[in-house]
Amino acid sequence: MDVLVPFAASRPKTRLAGVLGPDERAEFAAAMRRDVCSAVDSAGGSPTVLSTDPIESAWPVVVDDRPLTEAVDDRLEPPVAVVMADLALATPEALSRLLGADGGVVLAPGLGGGTNAIVVRTPDFHVDYHGASIADHRRIAADVGTTTTVDSFRLAVDVDETDDLAEVLLHGEGQAARWLREAGLELEMTGGRVTVSRSARR
Ligand SMILES: Nc1nc2c(ncn2[C@@H]2O[C@H](COP(=O)(O)OP(=O)(O)OP(=O)(O)O)[C@@H](O)[C@H]2O)c(=O)[nH]1
Numbered sequence: 328m329d330v331l332v333p334f335a336a337s338r339p340k341t342r343l344a345g346v347l348g349p350d351e352r353a354e355f356a357a358a359m360r361r362d363v364c365s366a367v368d369s370a371g372g373s374p375t376v377l378s379t380d381p382i383e384s385a386w387p388v389v390v391d392d393r394p395l396t397e398a399v400d401d402r403l404e405p406p407v408a409v410v411m412a413d414l415a416l417a418t419p420e421a422l423s424r425l426l427g428a429d430g431g432v433v434l435a436p437g438l439g440g441g442t443n444a445i446v447v448r449t450p451d452f453h454v455d456y457h458g459a460s461i462a463d464h465r466r467i468a469a470d471v472g473t474t475t476t477v478d479s480f481r482l483a484v485d486v487d488e489t490d491d492l493a494e495v496l497l498h499g500e501g502q503a504a505r506w507l508r509e510a511g512l513e514l515e516m517t518g519g520r521v522t523v524s525r526s527a528r529r
């Protein structure tokens with residue numbers, strides 16, 4: 328199955344500015360993207376990066392600088408999947424469950440109301456990203472066919488905020504986790520919560 332991997336190449340992951348500089352955010356975002364594409368491939372999918380700008384990649388890349396919803400909608404040729412490039416915990420097993428799930432539309436909710444991955448098998452579905460997009464996608468899917476939700480911790484964690492980096496250090500198995508450790512990111516307990524701190528770059 329073709330799998331679109333949307334990637335905002337210019338100024339990625341701005342919500343991580345508190346802990347990573349702009350070049351570091353670009354490096355880290357690219358490491359997550361590579362992890363996601365490799366896991367998609369191992370799950371039997373065929374990844375294509377849908378990038379806002381030209382990038383170097385081992386996988387096919389299409390460039391479209393339009394807003395996310397427009398760029399994705401224009402390429403929804405069922406059967407197709409959309410898997411976000413910041414799912415740093417996604418494993419081949421988790422993605423196999425997504426790609427193998429039945430339904431005209433299969434949704435993988437993200438923490439905080441986003442839509443981290445979608446499988447589309449019906450021709451009348453369209454995307455509507457940002458905000459509480461999972462609610463929008465459930466409504467749109469209900470009008471066009473059967474909808475399945477994949478309940479997956481590893482697909483639910485997308486890396487948006489600094490605290491999300493703790494999940495990558497705790498559960499990540501790929502380049503992104505390794506990149507964080509080499510950049511000096513470490514787990515820290517603050518008031519009973521796990522977050523991250525940064526020592527000198529190794
Ligand atoms: N192709 C494309 N991908 C996008 C666009 N906006 C976001 N993405 C990707 O969609 C996924 C989720 O988006 P965000 O979490 O907002 O990523 P981001 O824009 O790098 O993060 P922030 O700058 O912190 O908002 C990430 O994999 C992004 O790379 C866009 O306009 N076009």
Ligand SMILES: C[C@H](OP(=O)(O)O)C(=O)O
Pocket residue numbers: 395437440441442443455456457458460461485487
């Ligand atoms: C693309 C967007 O990602 P978020 O901004 O919620 O991380 C969404 O999932 O609708």
